[in-house]
Amino acid sequence: MEYISNNKIALTYGEYVDLFGLDSYKNDKRRNNIIVHGLGGNGRKVYIEYEALKENRKQVIRAKYGDPYEYLAKKPVLNLINWDYEAQKFYEHYVLPNGLKLPACDEDINGKRQINYVDRYTRAASWLNMLSDFTNDKKALKRELKISLAVFWDIVTELIRTQEIGIPANAKRLKEKLKQYQELTEPAQQYELLIEKFRFGNGNAKKIKGAAAEAVLLKLLSDPRKHDYTVVAAAYNKFAESNGQHQVTPGAIGYFKNRNEHILAASREGRKNAYSKYSKHIQRDRASAPLLFVNADDNCLDLFFETETWTELGGTKKSKYYRPMLYVITDTYNDYILGYAVGDRVTHELIYEAFRNAMNHIQTLTGNYYLPHQLQTDRWGLDVKLKNKLAEFYSKVAIFTPQAHGVPQGKYIERSFGVEWHQVLKAMPSNNYAGKNITAKERLSAEYVVQASKDYPKIEEMPAIVETFIKVMRMKPNPKTGISRQQEWLKAFNASEKSKVKIIDTAVKLQLMGKKRAGEPLMLTASGLRPVLEGKKISLDIPDQVIYENHGKKVEVIYDPQNLSEVLITDGKGLRFVARPYQKVPAAIADYQTGDRERIGGLFEAKKQIGALLTQTLEQRVKILDEIHIDPQSLLQAGILIKDLKQGAETLYLEGQYQAESIRPKGQKAVKQATKQQIAAQEPEAEEELNPYDFY
Known part of the structure; x- marks a missing residue:
């Protein structure tokens, strides 16, 4: 509060908003219920006239500051206070017995107003510093304010009350606090004196002292069965009684558990959940273009279908709560669904089917088949060394970078199965939505599920319903851009050379x-x-x-x-x-359509070419015999020619061991002579049957 022009009392903008809120200020200004001076911004101040306010607003101000005119008469004391930055530094770094630092936020958190204790204790130290200076130098007090010490104490206690300073507003208790403050010689001791340690932590928990006591309690609380605090307290107190420790209450157990939540989480909640909650998330930029980085994962689709199963007695029974497994491949560029496959459970073949679907969809959109640059999946179905058939398949498709065990947040596709996914499932015309994760908070009521199950679609309708769902997800406008993800993907693909690199x-x-x-x-x-x-x-x-x-x-x-x-x-x-x-081609000329005559002509022309090859190929292949002067017909007429001898003759010729012109007659004569010698040598065994495959 300050005096402005013409000695009018006015509240600053900050004081008014602290008392009545920002919305009230905006409404009062719009309705001309207040008179405002100044525009604000660039260090300029805004003031609201006190006398122009309605009576109900004045009552709130008087309850806070007392009579405004008396308050302003006392306000010069406020100008004597110098902010203690050393105290602020001390409180910023001070660690409480519970291992935490002092709260330094004065915003609303979860609907509850938080106190900025760093600011509160720094302000208190600054006041005590001022009081210490002026009580030790009474002449300075009279010189600065021209008032007696008694009046000074009256003004100070009133301001401490209205300003809500964290020191006693009662004069007697304030003097005692000031004396304690002055008796301490080290500033750190003085600052620590002002910390109200009782406000931070459960005093009962201080009874849990020593490494052994904490170890026993941590072991009891780490049980994955999550025993009730009363059970844990009873078990711990047995240990405490026999080891000279204090007894504790279930409340103290709860406080201890909350303080050590990060230590207990892996055992109580599972390593996967604990890792996701307490390990720092690595923030990444999405892929800059389509097909640079794709994800694949399974999802138990939250849609119910009616199916029949065989019983042990040979009959059938109906189940209305069958949910299929969906394997999905998405592009991390904009979470566009490239491919999918649906089945009873996840198998290697279901995964291959999803990738085939993705390749066919890419070909439909672009006109060609393209492989992605990088692929990420979880480790389902993979061996440790990534050497089995599925791992080899992934590695052939793209650079394969499997996600670490138990870190689902590392895959973009996990976030794809979120709000938007379930918004579409809920709106499906089949009206068989099963709820967001059947055990989650958003699960459907049992009464609704029973009623809706009367009209659940049969298992035979599942492929068509899943296909419709995928089409809706592809064509649904992206909330961030207002256009469908398919349009986004295709436009970015056409504009990127990187996306087209791995064409097959x-x-x-x-x-x-x-x-x-x-x-x-x-x-x-x-x-x-x-x-x-x-x-x-x-x-x-x-x-x-x-x-x-x-x-x-x-x-x-x-x-x-x-x-x-x-x-x-x-x-x-x-x-x-x-x-x-x-x-097939039409047999009847009357059945011919455009292009059939040319096609049939081409088929017959191809048959003619093959017919020509049947003779021409042989003729081409035997021409070499003329070049090497071998006449197979004369060899046949000359009698039986042993294969080894024939090959020897051909080899001699090809190696150029004799001149063709001078030795042709001699060579033919030698062949005939050798043949006669062979026949003569075989005459004693002429009765044996000859094997025709030994010749030629």
């Missing part, structure tokens, strides 16, 4: 994520291949050249169950190509 073709996609057809390998024939995939018999279009060169070869079929329009054919060696379903 169909063959690579099927090699990475395809499913091998069950059963024995199939044989390539002129009819192509007709495998049964996912219960469907499919005729595959095999290129003419492949049939010609690999007729009769056994091959495997690798396919994507979600996209049977392209499959990978391989023999596990050098043969590998992508085949698509065969498109």
Whole structure:
């Protein structure tokens, strides 16, 4: 409170807001219930006239400060107080017996007004410093205020009361406190004298003294069964009685437990929850573009379905509370759902199915298949050394960085299963929402669940309902931007060269994520291949050249169950190509459609080319015999030619051991002579049957 122009009394803006609140100030100003001087800002002050206030406001002010005119007459004393910054530094760093520092916040926390004890004790020390100076120098008191010591004490006690200073407002008790303060020679001792230690901590808990007593109590409280404090107190008091310790109450046990919550959390709540709560969270920037960093995780979908199960007696029984497992792949760029798969439980095949779904969705959006740069999942299904089949699959898809055990907050996808996820589930037209985590605070009432279960969809409807849910999540506007996550993702993808780096073709996609057809390998024939995939018999279009060169070869079929329009054919060696379903041609000319005539012509042209190859290839391959002057027909006519001798003759020629022109007759004669010698040598054994495979 201060005097302003024309000796009017006015409250400062801060005093008015402290008494009546900011909302009251704004309302009073808008309704012209107060007269305001000054604009505020840049160090300027705002004042509210006292006399212009309504009577109810004046009563509150008088209750706080007393008569305003008398208060201002006493206010010069306030100008004598110098803020003790050494005291403030002491209180800022002071540690209480309970291991905590003094509260230094004067804001509302959880609806409860907090006291700034650092400010409170610093202000008290500053007042005692002023009182000590002026009581020791009475001349200074008369020189500064021109009042007697008795009047001074009256003014001081009144101001201490109205200003709510943390020292006694009674003159007698105030003088006693000042004497205690002056008797202490060290400033630190003086400052500590003002701390009201009884306000901080349960005095009963001080009875728990010594390492042994604390160890016993910590052990009792760390029991994961979380015994009631009365049970723990009874057990501890048995120890205390036999070891000369004080008895404690359940309240003291509770206080001790709260003080040591961080030590007990791992045992009482589990290491996973404790680690998440007490370990510092590493804050990260999201990926700067799509496909740079994707997450994958399972989620027990909070939707109920009606299903039938077999009983031990061979019958069936209905269950209305079946919940499927959903495996989801999201892009951390904006939590966009790239792919998913749904099933009874999480398996390796369910994970592969989700990745196939993601690749197909990316191809639908962009026109090509793209792999992500980095992948993060939990460690489900992985071995310690990350060497099993699933770990190898992850490593082929992207740089694989699995999340540490028990740290779910490390994955962005965990946050995707939050508020927005459940908002959509609640609004699903199937009306089978199961509640946010069936044991959480937001679970549904039992009465509602029983009533709603009458109309739960059957398990056969689950794929369509889950697909609808995923579509809604993809197309729902992002609350931060107002446009759908799919639009965000696609726009950012088209603008980023990084996102397009890991482009792959169909063959690579099927090699990475395809499913091998069950059963024995199939044989390539002129009819192509007709495998049964996912219960469907499919005729595959095999290129003419492949049939010609690999007729009769056994091959495997690798396919994507979600996209049977392209499959990978391989023999596990050098043969590998992508085949698509065969498109039959119409037999009747009347059934021809646009392009059929050209297509049929192309098919016949391909057959002609293969027909030509049937003769031309052989002719090309045997031309070498003319070059090396070997006539297989004459060899046949000459009689039986032993394979070793024939090969020897050819080798001699190729090694250039004789000139063709000069030795051709001699060579032919030698061959005939050698043949006769061989036949003569075999005449005694002529009765034995000759093996035709030993020749040629």
